Amino acid sequence: MPARMRPDERLPLYQQLSDEMLARIAAGEWLPGTAIPSETELTRIHGVAIGTVRKAVDTLVKQGILERSHGRGTFVRRPQFSESFFRFFRQVNPSGSQPVPQSRILSRSLELPPEAVRQALALEQGEAAVYLTRERIIQPDRLFREQIWLPQARFFALLNIDPGMFANMLYPFYEEQCGQLIASARETLTIESADTDTADILGITPGQPVVAIERIALGYDSTPLEYRLSRGAAEGFRYQIDLR
Template identity: 60%
Template sequence: MSFPKLGQDDRLPLYQRLRDEMMNKIANREWLPGEPIPTEAELTKLYGVAVGTIRKAVDTLVSDGLLQRSQGRGTFVRRPNFDASFFRFFRQVSSSGAQQVPEGRVIARELVIPDAAVQQALQLPAGAQAIRLERLRLIDGRTVFWEEIWLAEARFARLMEIELSAFGNLLYPFYEELCSQQIASAQETLSIATADGPTAAHLGIEEGKPVAVIERVALGYDRQPIEYRLSRGAADTFRYQIDIS
């Protein structure tokens, strides 16, 4: 019986080569977010390795946040909740006092050669173009965040062909549906700045007032950067909380 070849670098442990093979299946959409992966028995039969090797590879992907175990149901490709970062850092509530995920509304789009910071974040070659989106996040019609979002034009060219009103309220499922680009994880950095003219105008605050800024680099299942985003919100709604034990 022949088995699929794992990575050819024999210097790597077998479980790590298996992990890379499984990660490729996720990146290539053979295993889709929210769906179960094959069982341990099926993976053992497929790759011809011991069940202990299978478990170690799966454990690594669970630790990396790519897979999620569900008791009694199996192991699934994880679809992370990226809006959780806003709840972690900001007190945003509706007029009724309930905490809610802000509505998203894309208000502008352009194709540009980005500055060095964006180019580096997206790992773009010199001179490559990027799509820049401006997006508002609203609660009860009130802007609570102003976002600038950059995407590699090579991956997201179809986004230049649609009406702004066609953008979904949640962008990551929209990226997946329209451009086959899946977001697996993100790296976020939080800082405090002062509102310049555009920020103040969008947030309805005075220029020079403090704002909290969340800088996010969103990664695909292949660990390559897909999106670079700056989200700005008024600092008086910002909070920092951490549990220490």
């Protein structure tokens, strides 16, 4: 686990405390779903005023890192992995239902990533990454193929696991096997024309439109932990997102 950075002393005290708390979460010292120390205890531990502690906690609550439970305390928010596929990318049937995709790891290896991936993951020049290819079957005739890149320093353990043993949902699997916590993701959706290789994989005709979803998944401290590129046939595809 990488060493935690010291808070920037030029920042306001509440922000320094907020950063220190966030670093504890990112380092796995405070696990998702568990309660953090009470405001009174945080005041004692850090030697700051109760108002400073409350402002630091409020900052992390507003960021969606912590959540308050009336009468129980303040907890590290655990993303709902069972809903993550639909939260970030929604494939909707014409009837409006959302099928749960089944997944299968096709390959895993240690590779030098393309330059765009290297930059997205903030890797050093010449630094290899764990590379996974995965198939996601939504319906018998609806297929997505994924390319997944992960920093080797954090995910090297995956190279020793048989592809058939990977879980259907990868983010809880990352946490279980590598101690890496995914807190959020950014996605970009584009439309491409299928080249020969992509068309062959997806069972479509070259030149047909393909949906390409680029995802960068982040840790609690916003460190990039995963780069993922998913491709599937655009025919019958609907993108749905709820705005609140």
